[in-house]
Amino acid sequence: MNVVELTRKLVSFQSINPPGDESAAISFIGQWLQGIGFDVQVCSFGDRRANLVARFGPQQSPLCLSGHIDVVPLGTAQWQHDPFAGEEIDGRLYGRGSCDMKGGIAAFLVAIENLLRSHKALRNGILIIITGGEETGCTGARALTEQISPPAACLLVIPEPTSNEPVIAHKGVAWLKLVTKGKTAHGSMPDQGINAITKMAHALIALSDTPLPGAHHPVLGHATFNVGMIGGGLNTNSVADLCWANVDIRLTPNCSAQDIQKWIAQTAPDVIIEQVIAQCPSVYTDPHEPNVASVLKKLHDDRLIVHPQGKAIDVAPCAGHNHVEYDPAEDVTSAVYFTDASVLKSWLGDVPTLILGPGDGFMAHKTDEYVEVEKLERSVSIFERIVADRCL
Ligand SMILES: [Zn+2]
Numbered sequence: 317m318n319v320v321e322l323t324r325k326l327v328s329f330q331s332i333n334p335p336g337d338e339s340a341a342i343s344f345i346g347q348w349l350q351g352i353g354f355d356v357q358v359c360s361f362g363d364r365r366a367n368l369v370a371r372f373g374p375q376q377s378p379l380c381l382s383g384h385i386d387v388v389p390l391g392t393a394q395w396q397h398d399p400f401a402g403e404e405i406d407g408r409l410y411g412r413g414s415c416d417m418k419g420g421i422a423a424f425l426v427a428i429e430n431l432l433r434s435h436k437a438l439r440n441g442i443l444i445i446i447t448g449g450e451e452t453g454c455t456g457a458r459a460l461t462e463q464i465s466p467p468a469a470c471l472l473v474i475p476e477p478t479s480n481e482p483v484i485a486h487k488g489v490a491w492l493k494l495v496t497k498g499k500t501a502h503g504s505m506p507d508q509g510i511n512a513i514t515k516m517a518h519a520l521i522a523l524s525d526t527p528l529p530g531a532h533h534p535v536l537g538h539a540t541f542n543v544g545m546i547g548g549g550l551n552t553n554s555v556a557d558l559c560w561a562n563v564d565i566r567l568t569p570n571c572s573a574q575d576i577q578k579w580i581a582q583t584a585p586d587v588i589i590e591q592v593i594a595q596c597p598s599v600y601t602d603p604h605e606p607n608v609a610s611v612l613k614k615l616h617d618d619r620l621i622v623h624p625q626g627k628a629i630d631v632a633p634c635a636g637h638n639h640v641e642y643d644p645a646e647d648v649t650s651a652v653y654f655t656d657a658s659v660l661k662s663w664l665g666d667v668p669t670l671i672l673g674p675g676d677g678f679m680a681h682k683t684d685e686y687v688e689v690e691k692l693e694r695s696v697s698i699f700e701r702i703v704a705d706r707c708l
Pocket residue numbers: 384416417450476477
């Protein structure tokens with residue numbers, strides 16, 4: 317199967333999450349990997365929910381390639397193209413998940429198959445992790461980390477949609493449900509009660525007006541705070557005894573979820589964190605890290621990645637490194653979304669991590685989602701170079 321055929325096959329599995337229905341796609345990929353000599357382990361995390369871990373060659377410090385096989389729902393707008401057919405029209409392959417991120421998974425699978433055809437033995441092995449449940453807050457990856465002991469890896473690459481531009485960083489999230497409590501009373505006698513809504517109002521203004529903890533990060537900037545939802549009270553003529561607000565905090569390497577909990581306790585002591593809706597740390601890898609730099613140089617020399625014009629990010633040159641020839645910091649950028657790297661990077665021993673895939677970020681989750689065939693084919697070449705650099 318070439319990369320277009322394999323992407324089309326993966327798109328045909330209706331692995332929509334929620335509710336999450338990955339097991340058919342996982343078992344197809346498992347059989348496909350067994351067919352090219354991988355040891356495959358399928359780890360279920362619920363009814364029709366599954367992750368997959370597959371290994372080939374020496375596993376002391378393998379190259380880890382990972383992607384999620386779940387896709388977001390189709391939405392309410394009418395699609396012009398069958399979302400599960402993988403129609404190819406004018407150089408675009410259409411379908412839910414083609415961009416985010418079944419095309420990326422197909423690209424690394426085909427690259428591995430191509431390399432193993434001519435190289436039966438590897439100096440360094442390959443570890444593949446296919447997850448479910450990513451679109452609802454990395455639930456599949458998290459389940460996996462509780463089921464098996466952490467493997468080693470020299471580099472983690474996740475082909476989320478980046479238009480084939482190497483991404484080394486993204487923010488993390490802390491989505492919290494905050495609650496304030498009061499005492500109910502008749503609305504005509506507010507002095508008899510304690511109003512939970514006004515308590516929450518003061519707390520949210522204090523949180524919005526107080527700088528978040530942590531210094532400015534050279535790549536990811538500052539952590540951010542946003543109130544997404546609010547509710548409270550029982551009726552118009554009572555003093556509200558309960559108010560809740562859902563807040564969305566974006567984390568950086570300088571601002572962890574623990575820092576945020578301390579910050580809330582100090583800034584708004586009346587507030588209780590009732591629920592952690594989702595929590596994933598930020599991801600950052602120095603592009604001068606030797607394994608990352610080696611891969612980037614190879615891709616740069618073969619003109620498979622281009623300098624992200626105008627997007628070059630401010631990474632301090634590493635001490636003692638001569639940048640006259642090539643500086644990998646010039647070829648990398650950061651992403652706005654979060655990925656399974658939030659969970660997998662620390663689980664794999666804070667492994668250096670690249671996010672690099674064929675889809676265009678703006679296409680993810682859209683009606684009539686597509687991936688460009690030219691970018692899919694380029695992604696195969698990129699993964700052939702990455703596997704060759706780390707494993708041959
Ligand atoms: Zn994705």
